[in-house]
Amino acid sequence: MAIIQCPSCNKRVSSRAEVCPYCDFQLAGRSPDELEQAQQRALQRRKEKLLGQSMLALLVAIGGFAYSFLEQPHPESWQAAVSYGAMALGLVWFIVNRVRILMVKRSR
Structure with a gap:
């Protein structure tokens, strides 16, 4: 289990989390490109x-x-x-x- 930054709110969350507990951003099932695009948005x-x-x-x-x-x-x-x-x-x-x-x- 690693700690990553949520692409939407930039807070630290578990890499195993399906949804960010802070902003309800869907983390599970997304490709790295989609996560990068969400971070840019x-x-x-x-x-x-x-x-x-x-x-x-x-x-x-x-x-x-x-x-x-x-x-x-x-x-x-x-x-x-x-x-x-x-x-x-x-x-x-x-x-x-x-x-x-x-x-x-x-x-x-």
Whole structure:
């Protein structure tokens, strides 16, 4: 009995397991090519999910900037604090997601 990685969720499972206990991926009865294709699809889904999150983060940052630029709230008002917070949160979230995308690409 050996320990392998599930092609779908990348968690460690027994080579004798018919189904992954974490994600219910069918392991038994699949050829190595099918398992490789499933692993590639899972990796692609993960990259697409991270890319979507980074675009959402960028949208939050742009929204905060646009509100601050167009409305020009008083610097000590709560509207200014929210717009500055949205800009900072969006930019940090964007950078973190970009680093996560690089880590996923590097892990291949």
